[in-house]
Amino acid sequence: MSNPLVSIIMPCYNRANKISNAIESILNQIYLNWELIVVDDGSSDNTKLVVSKFLCDKRIQYVELDKNYGVSKARNEGLKRSKGDYISFLDSDDEWINYHLDNTMKVLLHEKLSISLSLWRVDTMGKLQEIDKINNGVAYFNEVIEELNPRVGKGYYVFKKGIFEYSAIEYFYFYHINTLVFKKSLLKDNMAFDEALYNCEDSDLILRLISGNELVFIKNYHSIYHQSDDGIYSFIDHASFDIDTINNLDKGCVEKIVRIEINKIHAKFKVLQFFNYENSIMSYNKFEELILDYISKKYVFISYICSVHLKVYCISYLEKAIQYCNCMDEKLFLLNLLKEYKMRKFLMNIDSSHMNHW
Incomplete structure (x- = not known):
């Protein structure tokens, strides 16, 4: 098929003031053979009225x-109704560049592969930044290319081995639900979005998809991610947030961060079951060690931020960090810290230089 149907799934909740831009960016796509399924997750504003203005286009439903069930349920409902040979997603407050589907489908069909990702830009209060230019991302990206040695195409890379492990342990963290395009036939039993996850449901699906498949990664910017004022991380300013500002957080912020981080840990545990020996560049034991190390560090971080308003949880999270820690020097440090905490009955302030180690 030279022009297969692409199903685009767009979940939304109270996005009457933003969803028009997202839909317009789909209407502006060079690639024309698509269907858009807008799934309204129980909005209480005028989202339905705004979307209804676009329904004259028969490709949109x-x-x-x-x-309000949550974004995973909404996306799953869209998947159930999809008729396309390929699946893609766009969040209702974000945008696609007009060549996204056209470029992606040309590469996928040329390479005869089933899954594609690409780069994106981040909009922070009107300032656009390219994701691979943030926090020394270019060097970070190039290091992965050198390590995994993918096949190089014209403006893209084809990864066969290692990309799952490198993505799971966040050595390669350039995947976003808005740039994902894949063959619907890849969805097997239990391959839809995990409705039990509060966050990380998108990366969970992406990692499951790439665990046993080759991946085309297009080195071009295909979407714009708008940092929303009602997004999951909207309660903190990422630009000014670092370990030294923990004491400035209120209890509500701390509770939200803990909830998000705990979900990240649950998602990390899940990736262990999708390790694929044939596509791996490391042993399962090494992969498990790296995942557990990630989980240990997350628990250290959670323990630390609880020192502000949730001191009662500090010791239990630190004990979990010790449980999953693989490095003996780090484990000894944490055991000494735990001993001190138990003696004092609550978590004292830690020198942030210690935290930066994690």
Whole structure:
């Protein structure tokens, strides 16, 4: 098929003031053979009215859920209704560049592969930044290319081995749900979005998809991610947030961060079951060691931020960090810290230089 149908799934919740831009960016796509399934996850604003103005285009359908279930449920409902040979996603407050589907489908069909990702730009209060230019991302990206040695195409890379492990342990963290395009036939039993996850549901699906498949990664910017004022991380300013500002957080922020981080840990545990020996460049034992090390460090971080308002949880999270720690020097440091905490009955302030080690 030279022009296969692409199903685009767009979940939304109270996005009457933003969803038009997202839909317009789909209407502006060079690639024309698509269907858009807008799944309204129980909005209480005028989202339905805004979307209805676009329904004159027969490629667009609107699905209204009876209450707010969460983004995973909404995306799964869209998947159930999809008719395309390929699946893609766009969040209702973000945008695609007009060549996204056209470029992606040309590469996928040329390479006869089933899954593609690409780069994106981040909009922070009107300032656009390229994701690979943030925090020394270019060197970070190039290091992975050198390590995994993918096949190089014209403007893209084809990864066969190692990309799952490198993505799971965040050596390669350039995947976003808005740039994902894949063959619907890849969805097997239990391959839809995990509705039990509060966050990380998108990376969870992506990692499961790439665990046993070759991946085309397009080295071009295909979407714009708008840092939303109602997104999951909207309660903190990422630009000014670092380990030294923990004491400035209120209890509500701390509780939200803990919830998000705990979900990240649960998602990391899940990736262990999708390790694929045939596509791996490391042993399962090494992969497990790296994942558990990640989890240990997350628990150290959670223990630290709880020192502000949730001191009662500090010791239990630190004990979990010790449980999953593989490095003996780090484990001894944490054991000494735990001993001190138990003696004092609560978590004292730690020198942030210690935290930066994690």
